[in-house]
Amino acid sequence: MSRVVIIGGDAAGMSAAAVASRGARPVELVVFERGEYTSFAACGLPYFVGGQVTDAQALVARSPEKHRANGIDVRTGHEVMAIDTAARRVTVRSHAAAREFTEPFDHLVIATGAAPIRPPFPNVEAKGIHVIHTIPNAVAIDAMIRDRRPRRAVVVGAGYIGIEVVEALVQRGLEVTVVEKLATPMATLDPDMGERVAAAMRAMGVELKLGIGVEGFEVDGDGWVRGVVTSGGDVPAELVVLGLGVRPNVALARDAGIALGPTGAIATDARMATAVDGVWAAGDCAESFHRVSERPTWIALGTHANKQGRVVGSNVSGTHARFPGVIGTAVTRVGTTEIGLTGLNERAARAAGFDVVAESIEALTRAHYYPDAAKIAVKLVAERGSGRLLGAQIVGGPESAKRIDALAVAVWNAMTADAFAQLDLGYAPPLSPVWDPTLIAARLAASKAR
């Protein structure tokens, strides 16, 4: 029976474990997780801070106890310190027992995830400056708001996490300022669509300092943050949340000589195999293939982690499986404004070597005469000439974001804008206008692409 060692007990690692534990070929399986939690929903953390989720434990999809009850040997508080690919073993430290031991493997699954970026700004370790990546992080922010009742918060970075934290802190009644180096929020959106997100945040009473870099933090005598020093002046704040994105946790792999890819994450093939035989990678530490750019990409997202974990779980237990790649679909929300995107934006499409046309429209989410029809903007990026859909972006009111899925299926299938415009999509006045906004955008994009 082959021995499978999994490093990391979150989405990717536990999906791999679950699939491998009931695979075609029985395996001996152990998961080492350095923290105390398994399978928790990192994406839910902002909503715990915002108060929509009242119990942090609800974010744990499956506890270590439940995994064990399913026959999976998961050891929390166990950190893998080194990988020896030649001897085919890992060195593990038990934090509780304060001892190290080695564990042999036939297959090794690296699912070490990602870590929040925390640049070495002066005073970045001050009290009141937080990241939001784990349940303890979110609990700490919540506790700090309860205990110290801060009035002013600064969110550094206006990516996904940044804007979700903005919503959360506004919900909690704080005055929120966003400091973002780029000229518009959400670098994955083109600037014209990002501007709509900026407008939505301003309408929520959030102050935006765009195109402005953080230079450090001011701290009071007790070591608590009292302001953010930026290239555009000082911004007072009693609470700071850093939403500067994440980096793949690749130190273990790199130190073991396992090849990283051009994105800095662990290089993988379609089976999620690394360059070392019998060593696999899945989730936020691993690269995947972008089906539109046809290049390696690195997108840290729970959906991919789950799917990649399942693929690896199959491959280490006797069933050949491939991960077909990603197209960068994502949805999020700030207040009542929803955001969806898939495929490549204009800039990314040009960088991938496409000759690009783009078309944007503004429409309504429901029939114009039906109450609470909300504005929705749809932008399509297509290849000039062929009309192939390369990407789509949506910013709009309630019921906007998940409309990206139909466009994601189209981008996945390399449909043309013209073919998309002919599609038979659902229509009823409370749910959609007779011409779905995505169809209108496709019709115009098709004629522009010709």
Added chain:
Amino acid sequence: MSRVVIIGGDAAGMSAAAVASRGARPVELVVFERGEYTSFAACGLPYFVGGQVTDAQALVARSPEKHRANGIDVRTGHEVMAIDTAARRVTVRSHAAAREFTEPFDHLVIATGAAPIRPPFPNVEAKGIHVIHTIPNAVAIDAMIRDRRPRRAVVVGAGYIGIEVVEALVQRGLEVTVVEKLATPMATLDPDMGERVAAAMRAMGVELKLGIGVEGFEVDGDGWVRGVVTSGGDVPAELVVLGLGVRPNVALARDAGIALGPTGAIATDARMATAVDGVWAAGDCAESFHRVSERPTWIALGTHANKQGRVVGSNVSGTHARFPGVIGTAVTRVGTTEIGLTGLNERAARAAGFDVVAESIEALTRAHYYPDAAKIAVKLVAERGSGRLLGAQIVGGPESAKRIDALAVAVWNAMTADAFAQLDLGYAPPLSPVWDPTLIAARLAASKAR
């Protein structure tokens, strides 16, 4: 310059007129509409009765005056009485002038729509018995409710219109009973999914009499309905709405010798040309091609009418255009329960000669820990062996129905359930669980299809 005559000033006719009026080749254009309205949203009528839409005029997307301002000669109150395909002219009656005249054409566009089915039940013409197909119909129902304050209503038929009227009458505070010949509502859904719609209506306080046929109506001394006679006993009611579906208006075409198809609607090719050269049909009077069954189908729906009208408008004005067919996508709602479907249901797939597997799952519309996550049931129909997706049905809470669109794009592209399960769809806790319900259903359907 060629003369284009269009019969019917609603979605299909006016879309054809709009496109033809700015076509590649200039045309002389006249639209004859027997009623007073053009381009009105029939699908919005139940929401006028329900009170969500307060002004019936809001349902008119574009009035005759606006069309005329756009240079389209639309003559309301003008009914085409006969088509002479040999002499290439139509006989038109002006109701205002009470005179008939003939009008020559080079191209004729038949866009005569459909009419509600009103079987010859005893007393079906009694006061208080309504159909809901035109603005005057809806205004009459609204006025009757205001004037006579009925307490009990019966809706005959539990198809789209039926269930939308149920919602409307519940909104208006009536006690509603549904009488439906089939065992479950919504014949386009498989019975297991229809049962969910039945449960939703019961939860709204609606009484369902399923598997029961109407035999006639009881009338009081003043000619007002006071009950419905059914095979399951009498049901008292002061208001009755017939939601028994529609039939294509084909009398003009049939009398002119223009071929009808197997569905009873006007037979068309992919250009929406009838069997008579230079005569076209579009909208609710015309057949179209079903891309999954690969047979002629007849689905009366505004979205198809608009698209078919545009295709005909191109073809009569010098630009070749084809209508690629339909897959039967539809969405609707009863109360807070949403319904979506696309492609073929189990029964229809078997009738079309497929070896069928079906898989249903129940999941949530949002992350389980996020407030107001609603139940959503997804049923997929796939071809045994190939795993090709043939159809999908969704019944669930708010934000369920339009999820059918991603499945519609998949059915349109003949994707397999296995390929669908790999898709990169949008995930964020307030908008979707990490495994979108459609992906879960696809994964299970794929393994069942093998």
